[in-house]
Amino acid sequence: MPMYQPSKRDGVAGFASGGDAHVLDLDTAVKDGVLGGIGGGVVGAGGGGDKLDLKKMIEELDLSEVPSVFICPISLEPMQDPVTLCTGQTYERSNILKWFSLGHLTCPTTMQELWDDSVTPNRTLYHLIITWFSQKYLLMKKRSEDVQGRASELLETLKKVKGQARVQALKELQQVVAVHATARKTVIEDGGVAAISSLLGPFTSHAVGAEAIGILVHLTLDSESKTNLMQPAKISLLVDILNEGSIETKISCTKLIETLMEEKDFRSEIVSSHSLLVGLMRLIKDRRHTNGVLPGLGLLKTISLHKEVRGLIVRIGAVPQLVNLLPSLDPECLELALFILDALSTLPEGILALKVCSNTIPNMVRLLMRISESCTQYALSILWSVCKLAPEECSPVAVDAGLAAKLLLVIQSGCGPVLKQRSAELLKLCSLNYTDTLFISKCKLTRTIQ
Numbered sequence: 001m002p003m004y005q006p007s008k009r010d011g012v013a014g015f016a017s018g019g020d021a022h023v024l025d026l027d028t029a030v031k032d033g034v035l036g037g038i039g040g041g042v043v044g045a046g047g048g049g050d051k052l053d054l055k056k057m058i059e060e061l062d063l064s065e066v067p068s069v070f071i072c073p074i075s076l077e078p079m080q081d082p083v084t085l086c087t088g089q090t091y092e093r094s095n096i097l098k099w100f101s102l103g104h105l106t107c108p109t110t111m112q113e114l115w116d117d118s119v120t121p122n123r124t125l126y127h128l129i130i131t132w133f134s135q136k137y138l139l140m141k142k143r144s145e146d147v148q149g150r151a152s153e154l155l156e157t158l159k160k161v162k163g164q165a166r167v168q169a170l171k172e173l174q175q176v177v178a179v180h181a182t183a184r185k186t187v188i189e190d191g192g193v194a195a196i197s198s199l200l201g202p203f204t205s206h207a208v209g210a211e212a213i214g215i216l217v218h219l220t221l222d223s224e225s226k227t228n229l230m231q232p233a234k235i236s237l238l239v240d241i242l243n244e245g246s247i248e249t250k251i252s253c254t255k256l257i258e259t260l261m262e263e264k265d266f267r268s269e270i271v272s273s274h275s276l277l278v279g280l281m282r283l284i285k286d287r288r289h290t291n292g293v294l295p296g297l298g299l300l301k302t303i304s305l306h307k308e309v310r311g312l313i314v315r316i317g318a319v320p321q322l323v324n325l326l327p328s329l330d331p332e333c334l335e336l337a338l339f340i341l342d343a344l345s346t347l348p349e350g351i352l353a354l355k356v357c358s359n360t361i362p363n364m365v366r367l368l369m370r371i372s373e374s375c376t377q378y379a380l381s382i383l384w385s386v387c388k389l390a391p392e393e394c395s396p397v398a399v400d401a402g403l404a405a406k407l408l409l410v411i412q413s414g415c416g417p418v419l420k421q422r423s424a425e426l427l428k429l430c431s432l433n434y435t436d437t438l439f440i441s442k443c444k445l446t447r448t449i450q
Contacts, residue, residue: 052130052133052134052137054080054129054130054133055080057130057133057134057136057137058077058078058080058133060137060140061133061136061137061140063136066078067132069125070125070128070129070132072091072092072095073089073091073108073109074091074092074095074096074099074108075092075095077092078129078133079091079092079125079126079129080092080129081093081094081121081126082121082122082125082126082129083096083119083120083121083122084119084120084121084122085107085114085116085119085120086114086115086116086118087107087109087110087112087114089107089108089109089110090122090125091108093119093121096108096119097119100117105117147176147180147182147183147186148182148183148185148186150176150183151173151176151177151180151182151183151186151187151190151192152186152190154169154172154173154176155173155187155190155191155192155195157169158170158173158195158196158199159195166199166208167207167208167211170196170199170208170211170212170214170215171211173187173211173215174211174214174215174218177215177218177219178214178218184218184219184220187215187219188219188220192215192219193216193219193221193222193225194225194228196212196215196216197212197216197225197228197229197234199212200212200213200229200233200234200237200238201233201234201237202233202236202237204237206240206241206244206245209237209240209241210241210245210246210249210252213238213241213249213252213253213256214248214249214252216229216256217252217255217256217259221259223263223264223265226259226260226262226263227263227265229256229260230260230263230266230267230270235257235270235273238253238256238257239253239273239275239276239279240275241253242254242257242276242279242280242283243275243278243279243282247286247289247291247292250279250283250292251283251291251292251295254280254283254292254295254296254298254299255295255299257271257276257299258295258298258299258302261299261302261303268306268308268309269308271303271306271309272308272309272312274312274316277300277303277309277312277313277316277318278316280296280299280300280303281296281300281316281317281318281321283295283296284296284297284300284321284322284325285321285325293329293333294332294333294336297333297336297337297340298336300313300318300336300340301336301339301340301343304339304340304343304344305343307346310343310344310346310347310350311347311349313340313344314344314347314349314350314353315349318340318344319341319344319350319353319354319357320353320357320359322337322340322341323341323354323357323359323360323363324357324359325337326338326359326363326367327363327366331371331372331375334367334371334375335371335372335374335375335378338367338374338375338378338379338382339378341354341378341382342378342381342382345381345382345385345386351385351386351389352389354382354385354386355386355389355390355394360382360386361383361386361394361397361398361401361403362401364379364380364382364383365379365383365398365401365402365403365406366401367379368380368403368406368407368409368410369406369409369410369413373415373416373419376410376415376419377419380410380419380422380423380426381422383398383403383426384422384425384426384429387426387429387430388429391429391430395429395430398430399430403426403430404427404430404431407423407424407426407427407430408427410423411423411424411427
């Protein structure tokens with residue numbers, strides 16, 4: 001059971017974790033900065049604070065930093081009904097009663113045996129808690145209203161201005177919706193999605209397009225909005241900006257296209273674009289801005305699910321580029337890249353591209369039993385495709401890279417039966433070019449755990 005022991009430095013001024021016998025001066029608490037006060041006063045204190053629902057405030061605020069004296073030592077959550085034991089320790093009523101119901105006759109924090117199992121409501125602490133949360137809650141509401149009003153103003157401004165003034169209004173609106181959920185809700189409710197989408201077209205400047213896309217990517221789009229954005233002229237602009245925009249704009253384009261692909265009426269020809277795929281590979285390979293790798297691979301994975309587009313992905317040279325990137329990728333990106341390569345290996349031209357890339361076999365062998373079972377599965381599938389295509393040429397290369405020993409590790413591991421079966425089949429395929437004695441010598445583990 002989690003235990004929490006408030007330290008003296010975390011305590012509220014004048015409070016000693018006791019019951020109502022310990023007098024707490026709220027004004028002193030505000031003055032000392034524990035409650036923070038607004039304009040020198042206490043918001044929501046006393047009867048006014050009681051009108052606000054404490055549970056609702058705690059849930060909606062979801063604060064990461066709360067004074068430790070407000071935290072129940074059992075649940076490590078803010079208390080809503082604090083009660084104090086005879087030991088002077090305070091807990092949430094429901095938590096300490098549950099502790100007693102389990103047969104415990106001790107104080108959970110100090111483990112002292114209780115000489116009195118009664119609980120005393122800690123009204124002073126309760127009022128302090130509700131005052132503190134009321135302040136935060138009312139301030140949040142005020143900021144939310146201000147943000148909503150500003151979002152509405154900016155939407156109205158967009159209807160009236162053009163040129164640089166429009167760019168500036170879009171830029172400010174993007175900053176607001178990126179941070180505030182209430183602003184995003186306001187934009188959607190005020191018809192902002194349609195208004196902003198209407199700005200995208202064949203004659204839209206990249207300055208306007210980039211800011212508009214930066215806003216749309218933060219909004220929840222309904223089916224009608226997605227269909228509207230899938231018009232050829234809008235997709236064409238998205239692709240152009242993906243190729244020429246800043247790294248932030250490129251990432252926004254990537255995320256927006258992936259959102260559009262979630263629509264059930266999405267057609268694969270929308271992403272069957274040489275320019276789109278080339279721009280995507282540039283984003284993935286950009287060593288100066290590595291924050292674009294994950295969204296780029298994420299979109300490419302989604303595109304590769306469409307069989308009609310896989311051939312084009314191979315033709316733009318994606319296979320060797322992805323293979324050569326593998327050693328530099330983190331585990332999450334690595335799994336995405338391997339998924340894409342495995343999908344491309346379902347095509348004859350994809351297998352051939354993997355075979356002629358000199359780094360395919362050593363990179364795949366190196367990844368077996370290295371990152372995750374999924375990565376091992378994809379790498380093994382790719383090796384199987386390549387070695388089966390040209391066993392006499394590829395199997396010796398794979399075995400010299402340590403494949404046989406790695407396959408034995410897979411077979412002896414806790415991997416699934418399908419993976420083990422494929423490993424056994426590949427091991428048998430690779431052994432055909434060797435005598436039994438020579439092949440056994442190739443199965444030593446010395447090369448596999450470097």
